[in-house]
Amino acid sequence: MFRRKNKDRDNSKYNALANYEGDPMTRQLFFFGFYFIFFLVIIFLLRIGYKRNAANPTEKKTGYKEDYSFNELFDQNYHFVYKENYDGVEVIYEGDLLEKEMSFVRSGNPSTSFYKKNDKFYIKDNNLLTWKETENPMGFYQFILPININKMVNTGDYVSYITYMNSKEKDFNYEISNNDIRKILDLEELPDDNTTSKIVVRSKDDKGLKTITIDLTNYYLKVNPSLKNYIITISYSKIGKIEEIASPIN
Numbered sequence: 001m002f003r004r005k006n007k008d009r010d011n012s013k014y015n016a017l018a019n020y021e022g023d024p025m026t027r028q029l030f031f032f033g034f035y036f037i038f039f040l041v042i043i044f045l046l047r048i049g050y051k052r053n054a055a056n057p058t059e060k061k062t063g064y065k066e067d068y069s070f071n072e073l074f075d076q077n078y079h080f081v082y083k084e085n086y087d088g089v090e091v092i093y094e095g096d097l098l099e100k101e102m103s104f105v106r107s108g109n110p111s112t113s114f115y116k117k118n119d120k121f122y123i124k125d126n127n128l129l130t131w132k133e134t135e136n137p138m139g140f141y142q143f144i145l146p147i148n149i150n151k152m153v154n155t156g157d158y159v160s161y162i163t164y165m166n167s168k169e170k171d172f173n174y175e176i177s178n179n180d181i182r183k184i185l186d187l188e189e190l191p192d193d194n195t196t197s198k199i200v201v202r203s204k205d206d207k208g209l210k211t212i213t214i215d216l217t218n219y220y221l222k223v224n225p226s227l228k229n230y231i232i233t234i235s236y237s238k239i240g241k242i243e244e245i246a247s248p249i250n
Contacts, residue, residue: 026229068172068203070153072239073146076100080237082144085231093138096238101245106137115248122249131248140216140232142185149212149234151184152176152199168205173198178219193222 055060079243082093094116095104104118113124114137123134142148163170175196179189195218204210215231 038087068201068207068209070150070209072144072208073236074107075240076146078236079241079242079244080104081235082138082140083233083235084138084140085229085233087230095240097147098242098245101247103245107146109142112137117249124248141230143214143216144234148184149199151212152181152214153179153201155184156199169210170203172201172203174201178222181219190222195219195221208239 007166076097076099079096080094084091084093089187090107092107093104094107095102100116100118102114103115104114106112106114109175110126112132114127115122115131121134121136122131123137124131130235137146151171153174153176156174159173161170161172178193178195178197181197197213197217197219198213201209202211202213206248212234214234216230217234219225221231
């Protein structure tokens with residue numbers, strides 16, 4: 001009974017305010033005050049949400065990392081296509097990687113076959129059909145190692161992501177300072193270099209990695225000021241499905 005009386009009293013107060021027909025000025029002031037307080041509450045809540053997001057720089061850097069993972073590449077078992085575009089000239093390396101072995105072909109006319117065992121590279125002589133030890137043919141090899149790409153993405157700043165119609169694929173865009181890249185590769189930093197490089201990670205429908213594009217134009221401009229573009233694109237497939245690489249070396 002007591003609660004019922006309180007409820008009836010509250011309802012009567014609400015009805016009295018809602019149906020107030022007194023002085024028009026008083027009525028206007030009442031509603032103005034109500035909306036003013038309402039908007040103040042909204043602004044307060046928005047400011048709290050902004051502060052919470054701004055206080056989490058890790059989220060800003062990694063972006064939507066939960067939508068893809070580099071972990072499956074760390075097992076070093078996949079087919080790859082590495083494209084290097086240097087001032088419009090494209091060179092393609094394609095092959096298989098299984099742990100510490102790698103068999104791949106470099107595009108050209110004719111193409112050139114390579115084999116990697118541990119830290120040694122071998123090249124096939126197309127005339128003699130023999131193999132001999134050689135230097136690493138990939139000038140950008142350190143950039144394409146999954147562990148280095150992972151470090152660059154996590155060190156860099158997340159910028160945005162792009163979705164595509166009729167597909168669950170997404171592009172995640174990052175920027176990283178070139179001196180941070182040098183730190184990751186254990187190279188000497190340049191004190192006057194404030195430039196950045198761009199990284200685009202494309203995830204597949206199943207949230208696995210599809211391609212990684214690294215625009216290193218600004219990075220190499222310090223070495224070659226006349227450079228127009230230097231872009232690396234890496235594609236992955238058959239992840240975890242490479243069972244064996246036949247060694248051509250006795």
